Amino acid sequence: MLSTGLPQGAVPKLERPGPLRDRVYEALLELITTRALQPGQHLVESELAGHLGVSRQPVREALQRLNTEGWVDLRPAQGAFVHEPTEEEADQLLTVRTLLEAEAARLAAAHADKAGIAALEELCAEGEKAVAADDVDTAVALNARFHAKIMDLAGNTVLAELAAQVDRRVRWYYTPVARQRGQQSWIEHRGMIAAITARDEQRATELMREHTEHTRRSYHARAKS
Amino acid sequence: MLSTGLPQGAVPKLERPGPLRDRVYEALLELITTRALQPGQHLVESELAGHLGVSRQPVREALQRLNTEGWVDLRPAQGAFVHEPTEEEADQLLTVRTLLEAEAARLAAAHADKAGIAALEELCAEGEKAVAADDVDTAVALNARFHAKIMDLAGNTVLAELAAQVDRRVRWYYTPVARQRGQQSWIEHRGMIAAITARDEQRATELMREHTEHTRRSYHARAKS
DNA sequence: TGATTGTCTTTCGTCTACAGTCTACGGCGC
């Protein structure tokens, strides 16, 4: 134990900028998810490096990571290209997402404690408020936090990491579509909280599966138009 | 169309060495999975570079990728360490593996054609033969191929990639244990083929879940001893 | 006029070099 007598969080840990590659990674991910870099676009290392004010090396390492996570395709001797999602791939991602979220709901139903359930209800209430106020941005953000909280309650780190990646990509593919389904979504959330509270694994799984399948269908309906 | 008049496959595509980083990646992965590099060990870039006869850069990129895939932990300003699996993490991985494999079985049951089923039976027959001959190595390899084939029949690339990663790590954690469960395993495989042939998704899922849960239990039993 | 070939530019892949940071060890004071 440190004997400085200072309170734990008082010294802000000497905020270090952290490895450059990570900041480059986040910057690029932001650019991709916001469509500032469009799918299929050729990412020239030196350009990015110059634009971000760093050398090529951190850029390369960031691209490497983005590649393994499926955001960019790294063609040998040709460079990096922003990944172009196909219809098929998007559908497969949705399938996997449904699977992971459903399992998370099951585990959450098995393990959740009172504090966790309270947190879910809190989020749900806020979400309903946001929907009522037509505050779409907040509602979307709260939706993400709700699902993240369930993942948290599931207590499976591996599952959480996979789900986080899949989720992010799904959101990227369907960004233009994601703002639908305000009200119904939160009604379903309520049902899931009930199932989790009752420790009903079966029902929690079922509800989450239905829930994500609903979003999937609304995605597809939109995609066709 | 090429007008050289040469048969299509005659020219072996001029075997290119491929990007150095990939070969380094595979070499390191091999070293890790075979325990030549032990968990917790500090990986010094220059050492690896010298040992593999390349510069530090390809090594760094390979380490980067290994990091995102969970094989090494990259502590800032300290370097790379081979990941040390905890009991908890291993269990979580097994959970996820069960989940992914079960879904694959379901999808396989939904989509498999005759050729695919024939391939499964072929693999199963060979596997049984290997078990009968006490050829453990071959049996293990065939087991992996059997599961891979099911994943293939499922026709979901995203799912397949996730499962491949999870599977490989599971095998790493339990390498010393994995050679058990020869005969019973292949009996269960037979059952799954039947379910897939009958297009019985429910049953295929259930069997695969049971199957991987069995392996999980045998893992745990071994881990305790 | 069309195809082919040679060259040229662009960009990637790799290597070497330098600066910053962490760790470990030895000396010094108490």
Added chain:
DNA sequence: GCGCCGTAGACTGTAGACGAAAGACAATCA
């Protein structure tokens, strides 16, 4: 003898430079 501080070594993080491959364009020949 014990603990602290300073210094040295080692390793990582970053930058810059060189060689090589791929693609584009123009000139040439049938």
